Amino acid sequence: MTAEIDKHRFPPFPCRMTLDLTGKVAVITGAGRGIGRAVALAFARAGADVACVSRTETNAKQIAEEVGVLGRKSQAYAVDVAKAAEVDAAAEKILADFGRVDVLVNNAGINRDGLLMRMSETDWEAVLTTNLGGAFHFTRALSRGMIRQRAGRIINITSIIGLIGNAGQANYAASKAGLIGFTKSVAREFASRGITCNAIAPGFIETDMTSAINTDLRQKLLEKIPLGRFGQPDDVARCALFLASPAADYITGQVLTVDGGMVM
Numbered sequence: 001m002t003a004e005i006d007k008h009r010f011p012p013f014p015c016r017m018t019l020d021l022t023g024k025v026a027v028i029t030g031a032g033r034g035i036g037r038a039v040a041l042a043f044a045r046a047g048a049d050v051a052c053v054s055r056t057e058t059n060a061k062q063i064a065e066e067v068g069v070l071g072r073k074s075q076a077y078a079v080d081v082a083k084a085a086e087v088d089a090a091a092e093k094i095l096a097d098f099g100r101v102d103v104l105v106n107n108a109g110i111n112r113d114g115l116l117m118r119m120s121e122t123d124w125e126a127v128l129t130t131n132l133g134g135a136f137h138f139t140r141a142l143s144r145g146m147i148r149q150r151a152g153r154i155i156n157i158t159s160i161i162g163l164i165g166n167a168g169q170a171n172y173a174a175s176k177a178g179l180i181g182f183t184k185s186v187a188r189e190f191a192s193r194g195i196t197c198n199a200i201a202p203g204f205i206e207t208d209m210t211s212a213i214n215t216d217l218r219q220k221l222l223e224k225i226p227l228g229r230f231g232q233p234d235d236v237a238r239c240a241l242f243l244a245s246p247a248a249d250y251i252t253g254q255v256l257t258v259d260g261g262m263v264m
């Protein structure tokens with residue numbers, strides 16, 4: 001019986017090896033700032049080559065240079081993820097530049113907050129087409145290669161707002177909840193091809209996106225965080241590194257919340 005169980009176990013390997021991405025190629029959208037930038041640096045430190053996608057060319061170039069300084073191959077791509085044709089062209093270029101893609105992190109995102117009654121069509125569409133459409137465009141463009149390789153990791157950055165909703169963020173919440181349904185569908189569709197797809201739902205992370213929140217609201221939010229501090233981009237990057245690594249081989253279709261215990 002013991003021998004039967006052992007047959008199905010991986011050979012033991014040192015824990016420190018499990019977060020290694022040596023030889024892997026990662027594409028990270030929204031790599032120019034905040035969480036995406038931290039993910040790009042964490043992956044590069046773990047040995048991955050990184051294709052850095054951002055809307056603004058200077059931001060994309062800056063992070064690509066930083067990854068280069070860490071000794072990894074890197075290239076900048078200025079792309080609006082909301083535009084399918086731009087994404088398809090960038091995906092082709094990435095495959096030509098790097099030869100393959102092992103990990104895709106759909107992180108690019110925006111918010112255009114406002115009460116529902118006053119929410120414009122433009123703000124609704126901008127958030128949906130960037131946050132949800134962007135993930136769809138990049139996943140569609142890069143999954144063909146992963147299917148051929150019979151291996152790949154897709155990580156979507158959703159939000160706790162997609163789990164619990166928030167007044168004034170109907171567009172953002174809809175896009176992030178949509179991303180969770182998208183994640184689970186892709187996980188089911190690609191599982192037999194050796195591709196996993198998971199989501200990370202960050203709570204309040206200190207980046208440009210949250211910098212405009214006023215002191216009163218910040219204090220109220222802080223009181224709702226059991227671990228007693230706001231999250232940092234590196235908190236999310238470590239989770240992404242785990243999901244991209246061999247340590248997460250048997251995890252797919254999941255949403256990992258990184259929020260200091262805010263939602264449980």
Ligand SMILES: NC(=O)c1ccc[n+]([C@@H]2O[C@H](COP(=O)([O-])OP(=O)(O)OC[C@H]3O[C@@H](n4cnc5c(N)ncnc54)[C@H](OP(=O)(O)O)[C@@H]3O)[C@@H](O)[C@H]2O)c1
Pocket residue numbers: 029030031032033034035036053054055056057059060079080081082107108109110130131157158159160201202203204205206207208209210
């Ligand atoms: N911060 C939080 O508390 C928090 C919480 C939960 C979830 N999230 C999610 O985490 C992700 C990253 O957020 P963040 O806080 O790091 O935001 P951020 O600091 O505002 O950075 C957003 C990044 O996304 C890129 N981006 C935006 N629209 C794009 C587009 N149309 N095409 C390509 N790139 C685009 C930006 O590119 P440029 O720099 O080139 O403009 C930037 O690099 C987002 O999906 C966000 O919804 C954040």
